Amino acid sequence: MPQKILLATRNAHKTLEVRAILGSGWNVVDLLGRPNLPEVDETGLTFADNAALKALAGSKNFPGGWVLADDSGLEVDALGGAPGVRSARYSGPGADDESNRQFLARELQRVVGPTYAQPQTARFRCAIAIAWDGEMAKQFDGTVEGTVVHPARGEGGFGYDPVFVPAGYRETFAELPAEVKNTLSHRGEAMRKAAEFLRKIAA
Numbered sequence: 001m002p003q004k005i006l007l008a009t010r011n012a013h014k015t016l017e018v019r020a021i022l023g024s025g026w027n028v029v030d031l032l033g034r035p036n037l038p039e040v041d042e043t044g045l046t047f048a049d050n051a052a053l054k055a056l057a058g059s060k061n062f063p064g065g066w067v068l069a070d071d072s073g074l075e076v077d078a079l080g081g082a083p084g085v086r087s088a089r090y091s092g093p094g095a096d097d098e099s100n101r102q103f104l105a106r107e108l109q110r111v112v113g114p115t116y117a118q119p120q121t122a123r124f125r126c127a128i129a130i131a132w133d134g135e136m137a138k139q140f141d142g143t144v145e146g147t148v149v150h151p152a153r154g155e156g157g158f159g160y161d162p163v164f165v166p167a168g169y170r171e172t173f174a175e176l177p178a179e180v181k182n183t184l185s186h187r188g189e190a191m192r193k194a195a196e197f198l199r200k201i202a203a
């Protein structure tokens with residue numbers, strides 16, 4: 001019987017990736033099924049802080065169960081590490097994946113100049129926080145190095161995937177099959193560590 005775990009996210013793409021990485025031993029539910037719970041203000045200065053805020057807030061509403069939160073984003077060296085923890089809301093109020101990618105291209109053009117479309121070194125980072133009954137149990141992180149490219153390519157994934165090429169590949173994360181992205185990605189790395197922890201606890 002799979003164990004239930006709450007993934008404290010309203011990002012359905014994250015849920016799909018986490019389900020695929022955790023496998024059939026876990027029944028992953030997310031906050032999309034709980035529209036009455038308040039949004040968490042992501043006031044932390046780091047991915048780890050924000051992941052902890054989300055996990056602890058989710059845990060208050062999930063007594064006696066495991067709660068896992070993901071805070072993640074893109075760091076572009078030419079932009080001093082932006083968008084970083086602001087990745088989801090980079091282009092301002094009403095931001096979505098498309099507006100964020102367009103804003104990223106404009107920022108690169110402003111800062112780098114005419115060569116902005118050449119590959120720019122960058123990385124995705126992911127922090128995972130695991131809580132139980134309102135207490136932090138464990139935190140993990142993962143990183144994938146690569147470059148940001150323009151124009152965007154590919155239909156898969158979400159967020160900045162169409163403009164991110166992982167190191168050693170030519171395709172963007174949106175062009176690579178989901179299984180390949182999960183093997184290489186920041187979320188894949190952090191979640192595999194989290195899965196090992198959960199497996200030991202559940203045993």
Ligand code: ITT
Pocket residue numbers: 008009010011014042070071072073074087088097100124157158159160161173185187
């Ligand atoms: P929750 O807070 O509800 O989990 P969110 O999308 O707001 O959902 P974050 O605050 O962690 O989550 O912001 C993550 C953003 O970083 C995400 O919206 C994308 O823009 C970007 N991002 C993170 N992981 C990514 C990935 O694997 N591929 C592409 N973009 C990613």
